[in-house]
Amino acid sequence: MRVVDAAWQEWLSSNVARGCTPGSMVDAMVQAGFADGEARVAVHHAFDRRASGPAAPATVADPATNPYRYDAAPVARGNLIHAADREVRVLLRCERPQLVVFADVLSAAECAELIERSRHRLKRSTTVNPLTGREDVIRNRTSEGVWYRRGEDQLIARVERRIASLTNWPLENGEGLQVLHYGTSGEYSPHFDFFAPDQPGSAVHTAQGGQRVATLIIYLNDVADGGETVFPTAGLSVAAQAGGAVYFRYMNGERQLDPSTLHGGAPVLAGDKWIMTKWMRERAYG
Ligand SMILES: O=C(O)CCC(=O)C(=O)O
Ligand SMILES: [Fe+2]
Known part of the structure; x- marks a missing residue:
């Protein structure tokens, strides 16, 4: 039986932030070996967490005072x-x-x-x-x-x-x-x-x-x-x-x-x- 560890927590919050639907997230977790009920509870909690904390306001980065941080783009690697x-x-x-x-x-x-x-x-x-x-x-x-x-x-x-x-x-x-x-x-x-x-x-x-x-x-x-x-x-x-x-x-x-x-x-x-x-x-x- 799989456990919702830190890596899965991270996966849950980033997928909520990306706008994934709860159904698609539950499906992905079930495919990865979670029991259906367990996946539903974890996904439900992830959406609750987002609802309770307002997202940071979007800000235009400034090269001098607040440079843009380049995190990984979603596009796949390869030629x-x-x-x-x-x-x-x-x-x-x-x-x-x-x-x-x-x-x-x-x-x-x-x-x-x-x-x-x-x-x-x-x-x-x-x-x-x-x-x-x-x-x-x-x-x-x-x-x-x-x-x-x-x-x-x-x-x-x-x-x-x-x-x-x-x-x-x-x-x-x-x-x-x-x-x-x-x-x-x-x-x-x-x-x-x-x-x-x-x-x-x-x-x-x-x-x-x-x-x-x-x-x-x-x-x-x-x-x-x-x-x-x-x-x-x-x-x-x-x-x-x-x-x-x-x-x-x-x-x-x-x-x-x-x-x-x-x-x-x-x-x-x-x-x-x-x-x-x-x-x-x-x-x-x-
Ligand atoms: O015509 C282009 O190459 C750019 C078009 C564009 O920037 C836009 O539609 O937002
Ligand atoms: Fe444009």
């Missing part, structure tokens, strides 16, 4: 990651900021289908107003987008399962996928994907699912010139190549937010650019 139904190649890993570039997340046919089905649904993109929390159309984000509900159809559901496996983050913690289109000269100036903790408008967005913790941007076409995803603080840019993707993680287990994940979409200099983005939350979303 090839088995992501549900597809083998995905790793092209580059960066530790500071925590970033991984992938090839072949989507097939050419999947990219083409996602572009075609999005083309007629596009709307001018908005940006969250940090003061009000409302979505505003602003000049520094010249793109058009469409949101897909989670699991909206078979293709979206399959891609979401693949992304959850690739990023090793629960599917339920993901926002709906967003497809974005930039025409020639379209761009998105540098910004953070997390909600600024000190801005009153952020509470509206974090009320459900908590903070954003990581982003996966998938490129749906090859951009003829320009349109890289740029990380100005890190001095890094990722070229848009159909089926490839960039993952970056900006919140650690202590709820620090990494300012070196500042990023944007560089102006498209020739042709157009299509991307699909998955934002991941601390807890179940939607």
Whole structure:
């Protein structure tokens, strides 16, 4: 008979913090050799502990006074990651900021289908107003987008399962996928994907699912010139190549937010650019 030792306690609290469901945790413990009743009690207590202590407030790290501590990212190690139904190649890993570039997340046919089905649904993109929390159309984000509900159809559901496996983050913690289109000269100036903790408008967005913790941007076409995803603080840019993707993680287990994940979409200099983005939350979303 197994006992809930310190290592299991640690496992329980980190899975509660990651937003796992009680059922999936009980199943995992039973598979590891715990009796069903015992697993249920341990999981129940782990959720109680979280309910009794408020989570530390999220804070933006400061390189001078409070540097970001890089804990282990959930993405698996290795050069090839088995992501549900597809083998995905790793092209580059960066530790500071925590970033991984992938090839072949989507097939050419999947990219083409996602572009075609999005083309007629596009709307001018908005940006969250940090003061009000409302979505505003602003000049520094010249793109058009469409949101897909989670699991909206078979293709979206399959891609979401693949992304959850690739990023090793629960599917339920993901926002709906967003497809974005930039025409020639379209761009998105540098910004953070997390909600600024000190801005009153952020509470509206974090009320459900908590903070954003990581982003996966998938490129749906090859951009003829320009349109890289740029990380100005890190001095890094990722070229848009159909089926490839960039993952970056900006919140650690202590709820620090990494300012070196500042990023944007560089102006498209020739042709157009299509991307699909998955934002991941601390807890179940939607
Ligand atoms: O267009 C890009 O490469 C970046 C897009 C982005 O940062 C976003 O949608 O949040
Ligand atoms: Fe972004």
